[in-house]
Amino acid sequence: MDHKVYILVVEDELEVMDALVKDLEKFEPFFPIETANTAKEAKEVIDYVLDHGHTIGLILCDHVLPGKNGVDLLIELQSDPHTSISKKVLVTGQAGQDDTILAINKADLDHYISKPWTEEELEMVVRDELTDFIIEQGKDLLSYMQILDAEKLSEAMRKKKMTDH
Amino acid sequence: METSKGISWLNDTETILRFIKKLIYELPELEDQVTVLKEGDLLFSQGEPLDFMYLILEGNIQLTRTQPDDTEVVLITLGAGSFAGLIAFTTGEPTLTSARITQKGLALKMRPQQFEQYLNDHPRLKHPLQQLMLNNMIQRYKSNLRLQTKTHALSKQLNKERNDLKVAYKKLEDTHQMLVHQEKMATLGELVAGFAHEVNNPASALMRAAENLVEIYAEFENNHYSYRLFKIGLHSEPTDSNTQRERMHLIEKKYPWVHERSSVRKLAQMPDEALDLIDKHRKKGELNSLVNHFEAGKMIHNIRIASQRIINLVKSLKSYSRQDQNKEELADIREGIRDTILVLSNRLKFVDVELELDNIPKTCANMGDLNQVWTNIIVNACDAMNGEGKITIKTEAKDRFIIVTISDSGPGISEDILPKIFEPNFTTKNNSADFGLGLGLAISHEIIGQAGGTIKAHNTEEGGAEFTISIPVRNDC
Numbered sequence: 191m192d193h194k195v196y197i198l199v200v201e202d203e204l205e206v207m208d209a210l211v212k213d214l215e216k217f218e219p220f221f222p223i224e225t226a227n228t229a230k231e232a233k234e235v236i237d238y239v240l241d242h243g244h245t246i247g248l249i250l251c252d253h254v255l256p257g258k259n260g261v262d263l264l265i266e267l268q269s270d271p272h273t274s275i276s277k278k279v280l281v282t283g284q285a286g287q288d289d290t291i292l293a294i295n296k297a298d299l300d301h302y303i304s305k306p307w308t309e310e311e312l313e314m315v316v317r318d319e320l321t322d323f324i325i326e327q328g329k330d331l332l333s334y335m336q337i338l339d340a341e342k343l344s345e346a347m348r349k350k351k352m353t354d355h
Numbered sequence: 356m357e358t359s360k361g362i363s364w365l366n367d368t369e370t371i372l373r374f375i376k377k378l379i380y381e382l383p384e385l386e387d388q389v390t391v392l393k394e395g396d397l398l399f400s401q402g403e404p405l406d407f408m409y410l411i412l413e414g415n416i417q418l419t420r421t422q423p424d425d426t427e428v429v430l431i432t433l434g435a436g437s438f439a440g441l442i443a444f445t446t447g448e449p450t451l452t453s454a455r456i457t458q459k460g461l462a463l464k465m466r467p468q469q470f471e472q473y474l475n476d477h478p479r480l481k482h483p484l485q486q487l488m489l490n491n492m493i494q495r496y497k498s499n500l501r502l503q504t505k506t507h508a509l510s511k512q513l514n515k516e517r518n519d520l521k522v523a524y525k526k527l528e529d530t531h532q533m534l535v536h537q538e539k540m541a542t543l544g545e546l547v548a549g550f551a552h553e554v555n556n557p558a559s560a561l562m563r564a565a566e567n568l569v570e571i572y573a574e575f576e577n578n579h580y581s582y583r584l585f586k587i588g589l590h591s592e593p594t595d596s597n598t599q600r601e602r603m604h605l606i607e608k609k610y611p612w613v614h615e616r617s618s619v620r621k622l623a624q625m626p627d628e629a630l631d632l633i634d635k636h637r638k639k640g641e642l643n644s645l646v647n648h649f650e651a652g653k654m655i656h657n658i659r660i661a662s663q664r665i666i667n668l669v670k671s672l673k674s675y676s677r678q679d680q681n682k683e684e685l686a687d688i689r690e691g692i693r694d695t696i697l698v699l700s701n702r703l704k705f706v707d708v709e710l711e712l713d714n715i716p717k718t719c720a721n722m723g724d725l726n727q728v729w730t731n732i733i734v735n736a737c738d739a740m741n742g743e744g745k746i747t748i749k750t751e752a753k754d755r756f757i758i759v760t761i762s763d764s765g766p767g768i769s770e771d772i773l774p775k776i777f778e779p780n781f782t783t784k785n786n787s788a789d790f791g792l793g794l795g796l797a798i799s800h801e802i803i804g805q806a807g808g809t810i811k812a813h814n815t816e817e818g819g820a821e822f823t824i825s826i827p828v829r830n831d832c
Contacts (some may be wrong), residue, residue, distance in 0.1 A: 205657045206594035218617040225596035256705050
C-alpha cells in the first residue's frame with residue numbers, strides 16, 4: 191500500500207494525546223497515525239501527508255486548542271477540497287451547544303465524542319467513520335475487511351458489482 | 356356712595372338671606388313653599404329630571420356624584436344661602452349630582468317652571484333672588500378656578516411621582532437581579548463545595564491506586580532491567596508531537612527492522628537511557644514486552660499527573676467557593692487571587708499571568724465575594740484579549756489600604772463606555788449565555804462598596820484596561 195490513509199489526532203494536552211493514540215493503536219497497521227498539538231502544526235502535518243501522495247481519512251480534533259480552536263480548524267479544513275473529504279470528529283470536554291451546532295453546520299462534523307471517552311466508543315466511531323471514508327473514496331475494500339466494518343464493506347462491494355454489471 | 360353701599364349689601368349672602376327670610380314670613384303663599392330638611396333624606400338623585408329647585412335657608416346639603424366605576428365622590432357641601440339643583444335648572448337637563456341632607460334645616464322649594472312666575476308675582480323678591488343666584492354662580496366659578504389650578508398642580512406632582520417611581524422601579528429591578536445573581540452564586544458555591552468533596556474521594560482512590568500499582572510492580576518485576584524500564588517510564592515526561600516526529604525518524608533509521616508504526620512511536624517516546632537498556636537486553640526478551648514495561652510506567656505516571664491535577668483543582672475550587680459565604684474572616688487576599696487563577700486555569704490557558712503580589716496585611720473580608728470580583732475582572736480581560744495575551748496582577752499596602760491592580764494587554768475600554776461599565780446590565784458581550792448577564796462589574800462594584808472600598812477602571816498608556824481596587828485594612832471580625 192503505497193498510498194496511505196492517515197488518521198490525524200489534534201490535541202494539545204500531551205497526556206490526553208498519549209491516551210488517544212494508545213486507544214487507536216489497533217488501526218495503525220492500516221491507518222498510520224499522525225499527531226499535532228496545535229492547529230498550525232495540524233496544517234503543516236496535513237500538507238506533509240498530502241505532499242507525499244497520501245490522504246487524511248479521519249481527523250480527531252480537540253475543542254480547545256492554542257491560538258485557534260478546534261471548531262475553527264475543522265471549518266477551515268472543510269473549505270479545502272483535499273481535506274473536505276476527510277471524516278471529522280470533535281473530541282471535547284466542554285464545547286457549548288453553539289460551538290457544536292457551528293461545527294455540524296459549517297464543518298460538516300461527522301461525529302462528536304465527549305471526554306472522558308471509552309475505548310469501545312472511540313473504536314466504534316473511528317471504525318464507522320473510516321469505513322464510510324473508504325467506501326466513499328472507492329478504495330480497495332477487501333484489504334480493510336479485517337479492521338473495518340466487514341458487513342458494510344461487503345454490502346458496498348455487492349452493490350458495486352451490481353452497478354458494474 | 357349710595358350705589359357702592361348697595362353693591363356691598365347685595366354681595367353679602369347673609370344679609371340677602373335674612374331679607375328673603377323676612378319676606379317669606381310676610382308672604383303666606385311663599386311660606387307654603389318652605390319645606391323641612393330632614394337629615395339623611397335624598398333631595399334628588401343623579402341623572403333624574405329635576406322637579407324642584409331648593410334655596411337652602413338653614414342646614415346643609417351634600418352634593419355627590421357616582422363615577423362610572425360606581426365609586427361615590429363628594430363634591431361640595433352647600434349651606435344656607437346656596438341653591439341646590441341650580442345647574443339643572445339653568446340648563447334644563449337631568450341633574451349631574453345627587454343631593455343628600457347632612458344637617459337638618461329649611462329650604463325654599465320651587466318648581467323650576469314656576470320660578471319666573473314667583474319672580475313676577477313677588478317683585479320684591481326678584482332682585483335679591485337673582486343676586487343670590489349670581490353669588491352662587493360666582494362662588495362655583497371661583498371654586499372651579501381653584502380646582503383647575505389644583506388639578507394642574509396635582510397632575511404635575513403625579514408626573515414627578517410617576518418618574519420617581521420609574522427610577523425606583525428600575526433600581527428595584529436591578530437590585531432584584533443582583534440579589535438573584537448573588538443567590539445563584541451562593542447556591543453554586545454550596546454545590547461546588549459538595550461537588551469538590553465528592554470528587555475528592557475518587558481522585559484520592561485514583562492516586563492511591565497508582566501508588567499501589569507502583570509498589571506491586573516493584574514486587575512482581577524484581578527482574579532488574581524490566582523494572583528499570585518501568586521506573587524510567589514512571590519518571591518520563593510526555594513529548595510533544597513535533598519532537599516525537601523527529602525522534603520517530605531517528606528510530607526508523609536506528610531500528611530498520613521495526614516495521615510497526617506504533618512500535619516506532621513507542622520507542623520514540625523513550626529517553627536514550629531506556630533505549631540503551633533495550634539495546635542491551637533485546638535478545639533476552641521480545642521487544643514488545645520490554646517496551647510495555649516502559650509504557651506501564653508511563654501510564655502510571657499519567658495517572659499520577661492527572662489525579663494530582665484533579666486534586667489541585669478541587670482544592671482551589673473548594674477554597675475559592677468558600678462554603679461559609681456570608682462570613683467575614685481575617686484573611687490574606689492574595690490566597691483568594693491565587694485560587695481564582697487556578698480555578699480559571701482553563702480560560703487562562705494561553706494567557707501569560709504575571710503576579711507581583713507584594714506583602715499585604717491580612718484583613719477582614721468576605722473572601723468568596725472578593726474572589727467573585729477577581730473572577731469577573733479576569734474573565735472580562737480574557738474575553739477582551741480573545742483568550743490570548745498578558746494579565747498582570749499586583750498587590751500593595753498603602754496608608755491602611757490594600758490596593759489590587761489588574762491590568763491586561765487587550766484593546767482597553769473605549770472612552771465613551773468607560774463611565775458606564777459599573778452600571779447593571781451594561782455588557783459588551785452579545786452572547787449573554789457565555790458567562791454572565793452583564794452584571795459582573797455591577798456586582799463587583801457592589802461587593803467592593805460593601806467592603807468599604809472603591810473600584811476604578813482606566814486604560815493604561817500601553818492601551819490595555821486596568822482595574823484598581825482599594826480596600827481598607829480592618830481587624831474587626
